[in-house]
Amino acid sequence: MHAEGVAVSALADAVGTPFYCYSTETLTRHARVMREALAGLDSPMIVFAVKANPNVAVLRVLARAGLGADVVSVGEMRRALAAGIPPGLIVFSGVGKTDAELRAALEAGIFQINVEGEEELRRLSHSAQALGLVADIALRVNPDVDAGTLAKISTGKAENKFGIGLDRVMDLYAEAARLPGINPVGIAAHIGSQLFDLAPLETAYGKLGALVAALRAAGLSVSRVDLGGGLGIPYDPKLPLPPSPAEYGAMVQRATAGWGVQLMFEPGRLIAGNAGILVSRVVTMKRGATRTFVVLDAAMNDLIRPTLYGVYHDIRAVEPTGGRMVATVVGPVCETGDMFAEDRDMDAVETGDLVALMTAGAYGATMAGTYNSRPLLPEVLVDGDRFAVVRDRQTLEDLIGLDRVPDWLQGEL
Numbered sequence: 001m002h003a004e005g006v007a008v009s010a011l012a013d014a015v016g017t018p019f020y021c022y023s024t025e026t027l028t029r030h031a032r033v034m035r036e037a038l039a040g041l042d043s044p045m046i047v048f049a050v051k052a053n054p055n056v057a058v059l060r061v062l063a064r065a066g067l068g069a070d071v072v073s074v075g076e077m078r079r080a081l082a083a084g085i086p087p088g089l090i091v092f093s094g095v096g097k098t099d100a101e102l103r104a105a106l107e108a109g110i111f112q113i114n115v116e117g118e119e120e121l122r123r124l125s126h127s128a129q130a131l132g133l134v135a136d137i138a139l140r141v142n143p144d145v146d147a148g149t150l151a152k153i154s155t156g157k158a159e160n161k162f163g164i165g166l167d168r169v170m171d172l173y174a175e176a177a178r179l180p181g182i183n184p185v186g187i188a189a190h191i192g193s194q195l196f197d198l199a200p201l202e203t204a205y206g207k208l209g210a211l212v213a214a215l216r217a218a219g220l221s222v223s224r225v226d227l228g229g230g231l232g233i234p235y236d237p238k239l240p241l242p243p244s245p246a247e248y249g250a251m252v253q254r255a256t257a258g259w260g261v262q263l264m265f266e267p268g269r270l271i272a273g274n275a276g277i278l279v280s281r282v283v284t285m286k287r288g289a290t291r292t293f294v295v296l297d298a299a300m301n302d303l304i305r306p307t308l309y310g311v312y313h314d315i316r317a318v319e320p321t322g323g324r325m326v327a328t329v330v331g332p333v334c335e336t337g338d339m340f341a342e343d344r345d346m347d348a349v350e351t352g353d354l355v356a357l358m359t360a361g362a363y364g365a366t367m368a369g370t371y372n373s374r375p376l377l378p379e380v381l382v383d384g385d386r387f388a389v390v391r392d393r394q395t396l397e398d399l400i401g402l403d404r405v406p407d408w409l410q411g412e413l
């Protein structure tokens with residue numbers, strides 16, 4: 001198995017396992033495919049959802065490919081700026097922005113803040129006034145559609161915490177237009193992630209279109225609509241493919257015809273997911289009473305998606321022998337839920353072999369933690385036949401060194 005021109009086994013020799021590996025060429029191609037899919041629209045703006053993969057080197061690759069950044073915290077904003085993404089290409093989303101975060105966004109002069117509620121709108125107005133600045137904002141609408149994806153990653157139903165109910169948007173937009181320090185420029189929506197059906201998106205966009213017309217009829221100006229992210233990607237090679245970016249683009253063109261706005265898009269998974277793998281080594285094989293376990297040196301703390309959502313990641317031998325086996329692939333963490341695959345028909349592997357967990361470039365390293373005192377793992381970026389460690393492996397000194405023993409516990413035991 002190679003990442004571009006570099007053997008994955010050579011990377012493992014150089015950096016040790018486990019580690020994440022990203023491909024510059026795939027990231028760049030995904031950005032290009034998305035841009036081409038939207039080429040029929042009038043100056044679309046594509047902002048990468050940084051939460052999918054916030055590594056600064058990855059963001060820098062995407063910045064070079066012309067993408068902006070959709071951020072959900074001041075930390076992500078700082079990463080986008082550190083990657084050289086201009087403030088004019090940064091959008092701030094998120095359901096719980098603190099005053100400090102709103103001020104930081106105002107001071108950085110970012111393109112747009114997507115406001116999630118009326119209290120946030122008023123807090124932003126206060127902060128903007130205090131700083132003598134004006135914030136371009138979109139109101140995030142909750143279009144109340146079922147995205148047909150996993151419950152934990154559905155965001156556009158009325159009972160979800162995200163966005164402003166359709167019935168309240170008109171009044172709030174009018175209030176925004178009157179508030180000092182606030183310039184409402186449009187509306188935004190994001191109904192969920194890993195969508196395999198365009199119909200709920202088209203329904204949501206239809207509701208946004210009706211809202212744009214209603215706002216304009218009320219004398220309010222609307223110049224941008226942010227259509228969010230959410231397009232699904234293939235994880236399981238046995239399943240049918242999700243809609244292509246081109247099919248999505250054609251649907252958008254149909255659904256938004258005549259709106260007369262700048263459209264914005266916030267893809268995350270689509271750009272980064274299949275540009276990354278998690279490489280791990282088999283620590284030991286264990287024949288249980290009813291099944292064979294492959295115990296990896298990666299665990300749920302490194303890639304939590306299977307544990308958190310019960311979802312599928314393809315697992316392949318880095319140096320396949322052609323043999324197959326049925327096994328349950330687990331990590332060493334002390335949780336039964338620390339399982340990557342259950343009774344999986346997969347490449348035969350043995351102790352010491354390398355495996356790759358595929359489609360790990362989005363919501364992988366960024367969701368990692370240190371449970372069981374396992375250091376955060378390194379990230380490697382490949383570009384042709386060269387590679388670089390773009391995030392160091394956390395050392396045990398770094399991991400433990402943040403703990404403090406108070407005075408009264410020091411001295412003799």
Ligand SMILES: *Cc1c(COP(=O)(O)O)cnc(C)c1O
Nearest residue numbers: 049093193229230266267268269
């Ligand atoms: C998570 C998120 C995205 C990206 O979703 P993907 O499914 O990764 O494309 C876009 N916009 C907002 C507001 C988000 O929270």
